[in-house]
Amino acid sequence: MVSSSSFFFLFLLCSVLFLSDEATSLPELPNLTTLSFEEGYTQLFGDSNLLLHRDGRAVHLALDQRTALLGAGFASQDLYLHGFFSASIKLPSDYAAGVVVAFYMSNGDVFEKSHDELDFEFLGNIRGREWRVQTNVYGNGSTAVGREERYQLWFDPTEDYHQYSILWSHERIIFYIDNIPIREVVRTQAMGGDFPSKPMSLYATIWDGSTWATSGGRYKVNYKLAPYVADFADLILHGCAVDPSDHKTACQRSDAVLYDAITMSADQRTAMAKFRKKHMTYSYCHDRIRYPTPPPECMFVGPESQNFLASGDAKFNYRHRRGRRYGRSSVDAVL
Ligand SMILES: *[C@@H]1O[C@H](CO)[C@@H](O)[C@H](O)[C@H]1NC(C)=O
Ligand SMILES: *[C@@H]1O[C@H](CO)[C@@H](O)[C@H](O)[C@H]1NC(C)=O
Secondary structure: HHHHHHHHHHHHHHHHOOOHHHHHHOOOOOOOOOHHHHHEEEEEEOHEEEEHHHHHHHEEEEOOOOOOOEEEEEEEEEEEEEEEEEEEEEOOOOOOOOEEEEEEEEEOOOOOOOOOEEEEEEEEOOOOOOOOOEEEOOOOOOOOOOOOOOEEOOOOOOOOOOEEEOOOOEOEEEEOOOEEEEEEEEEOOHHHHEEEOEEEEEEEEEEEEEOOHHHHHOOOOOOHOEEEEEEEEEEEEEEEEEHHHHOOOOOOOHHHHHHHHOOOHHHHHHHHHHHHHHHHEEEEEOOOOOOOOHHHHHHHHHHHHHHEEEEEEEEHHHOOOOOOOOOOOOOOHHO
């Protein structure tokens, strides 16, 4: 035990020495602070299945039989046009098949037919199999074109909090895990309205996805093992809060420029490429069955494609689908 923990510290030290800070630090934004629940959020549903902790700076969301139909969730008080949105999340442990935890932005309640959406979705699994993470993007009601990507994590997301973030500007969308960029969507002319362009709220929810979440619905939520609890902390809402009916004028020019100025350094780009090579298990861009002609932004994915089957599944995932466990819980496992 002693030697393995000193190895671990040596390992951490090496990770710190070999990684530039740039690859894993938060974007540089003025006044980037965490909020209490009351400062920025409001409960959506779930009654007492939403509980505040740590002086109102952390939120428990629980799913049990009582709230099975809706789950539990909260949302930002405001809608935002662009910004940086983040939370540290700890997922339910053990058997969690059918359980879905979502951290996402949407304006579906304001624009029913032409909504925009940016998603992190966490899909629970049977005992001994890991949670999977999915990201997705919709713009102007583009629900006919799913832009899903799925990933394995390099850590056990049920053991501790990890930070999940979304940057959204005029120019680009970047998804981050523990500040490592894992996906970038750059706005192109061809994408048109499919790039989200209207103010959105931020949401965090837990719900019953028994019909699809685990092995296409084969494994359902088992309420004998409830409650399933997801914890949220380090809540960041750094955005241009706007009135949805008048969104063009509400944000100060200087704020908009802040978000547009965030791009990726060469180190971050390298870190993202490595993450995707090792951990991305599915991408719509490579799914030739669903999209014989890939959506326009997929032209830019480049050499990644050699690692994927026509189904969009990663070749490595196909070979090693069974028996994989989490490796070293260090950033170095990605980079
Ligand atoms: C940051 O916060 C301080 C104090 O609340 C405020 O005076 C300042 O204008 C803020 N800066 C920006 C760029 O929002
Ligand atoms: C969004 O979709 C509507 C139709 O639902 C269309 O009229 C509008 O031009 C689209 N906006 C963009 C930016 O593509």
